[in-house]
Amino acid sequence: MHSAVALTPRVADIPAIQEPLLNVSDLSLRRGKAVVLDGVSLALRPGETLGLIGESGAGKSTLALALIGLLRAPEVQLDGSMRFRDTELTQLREADYRRLRGNKIGLIFQDATAALNPCFTVGAQIAEPLKRHLRLSRWARRERAAELMHSVGIPEPRMRLDAYPHELSGGMQQRVMIAVALACNPELLLADEPTSALDVTIQAQIMELILDRVRALNSSAIFVLHDLALGAQVCDRIAVMYAGQIVEEGPSEHVLAAPLHPYTQGLKSCVVELGSRRLVPIPGQIPPLNAMPGGCRFAPRCPKAKTICSEQRPQAETRDGRQVACWFID
Ligand SMILES: Nc1ncnc2c1ncn2[C@@H]1O[C@H](COP(=O)(O)OP(=O)(O)O)[C@@H](O)[C@H]1O
Numbered sequence: 001m002h003s004a005v006a007l008t009p010r011v012a013d014i015p016a017i018q019e020p021l022l023n024v025s026d027l028s029l030r031r032g033k034a035v036v037l038d039g040v041s042l043a044l045r046p047g048e049t050l051g052l053i054g055e056s057g058a059g060k061s062t063l064a065l066a067l068i069g070l071l072r073a074p075e076v077q078l079d080g081s082m083r084f085r086d087t088e089l090t091q092l093r094e095a096d097y098r099r100l101r102g103n104k105i106g107l108i109f110q111d112a113t114a115a116l117n118p119c120f121t122v123g124a125q126i127a128e129p130l131k132r133h134l135r136l137s138r139w140a141r142r143e144r145a146a147e148l149m150h151s152v153g154i155p156e157p158r159m160r161l162d163a164y165p166h167e168l169s170g171g172m173q174q175r176v177m178i179a180v181a182l183a184c185n186p187e188l189l190l191a192d193e194p195t196s197a198l199d200v201t202i203q204a205q206i207m208e209l210i211l212d213r214v215r216a217l218n219s220s221a222i223f224v225l226h227d228l229a230l231g232a233q234v235c236d237r238i239a240v241m242y243a244g245q246i247v248e249e250g251p252s253e254h255v256l257a258a259p260l261h262p263y264t265q266g267l268k269s270c271v272v273e274l275g276s277r278r279l280v281p282i283p284g285q286i287p288p289l290n291a292m293p294g295g296c297r298f299a300p301r302c303p304k305a306k307t308i309c310s311e312q313r314p315q316a317e318t319r320d321g322r323q324v325a326c327w328f329i330d
């Protein structure tokens with residue numbers, strides 16, 4: 001009975017048993033007086049994928065950067081908790097963060113041209129985490145780098161090990177960054193709009209590739225996306241973020257089929273109308289950080305808002321297996 005690997009059922013079969021890999025609880029992030037993240041709570045089990053969805057300026061990248069320890073005091077003030085297995089990330093020293101980053105937690109940015117170093121070959125950049133975290137020998141690093149390049153669909157990887165980033169196309173550079181992020185088989189992958197800097201013709205391909213690798217490694221992943229339908233298609237769970245708050249979180253199929261929060265409903269109608277060639281965006285925009293309304297931050301744009309919405313912040317409630325923060329859930 002100890003061959004746990006073969007007997008482990010899929011995550012979805014045993015929701016209550018597994019400890020979360022990542023548990024973010026009441027996390028707030030301030031830049032000076034501006035509350036950029038406000039009481040964010042999320043949990044991710046091993047092997048689970050989460051789509052973090054919301055308009056530009058919602059705070060998605062801020063959350064990803066905070067998780068990976070690139071936004072820290074004194075630049076920002078963090079309150080609340082981010083636990084990765086048994087490690088409290090908000091308290092972690094930089095030296096300890098360096099042992100997690102690129103090792104147990106991988107990061108794929110939106111823009112590979114900015115993330116890759118133009119002065120080093122792609123082989124050297126893929127090999128760097130293998131040296132730093134896994135202490136592989138020079139020969140083993142080169143072998144593994146070529147394998148990784150092959151696994152992310154780079155043709156003739158041995159010939160390309162010594163190429164510099166600018167010698168590769170944007171799509172190939174993105175693949176290199178994915179190889180760097182996955183080099184040490186991270187338990188958690190953060191992918192911040194991993195395809196939005198790419199040509200539409202290869203976006204789906206790259207998304208497929210990342211998902212395929214995440215599944216092959218049985219890693220957990222957070223995909224930052226602004227498209228609700230795409231998020232629901234590729235992720236197990238969806239968290240909808242508005243103005244630094246999670247307004248709805250739950251299983252993808254439920255959130256997409258029957259969104260409960262008026263903001264999620266608005267995002268969904270954008271999707272549907274887009275399908276019929278008419279884009280009806282939610283009127284208005286995210287308020288600036290220095291003028292955030294008290295109460296529900298979505299209230300000024302919400303078709304259902306009543307007096308209480310602008311006065312008191314709705315707490316997240318469990319409804320239909322989801323967390324929803326709204327005073328008027330249908
Ligand atoms: N370096 C920064 N300095 C000050 N404010 C920032 C910085 N980066 C982002 N912000 C602000 O934080 C908020 C959240 O931004 P961001 O996390 O980039 O959102 P998203 O990734 O969802 O588009 C926005 O109001 C943005 O203007």
Ligand SMILES: [Mg+2]
Nearest residue numbers: 060061062192
């Ligand atoms: Mg962003």
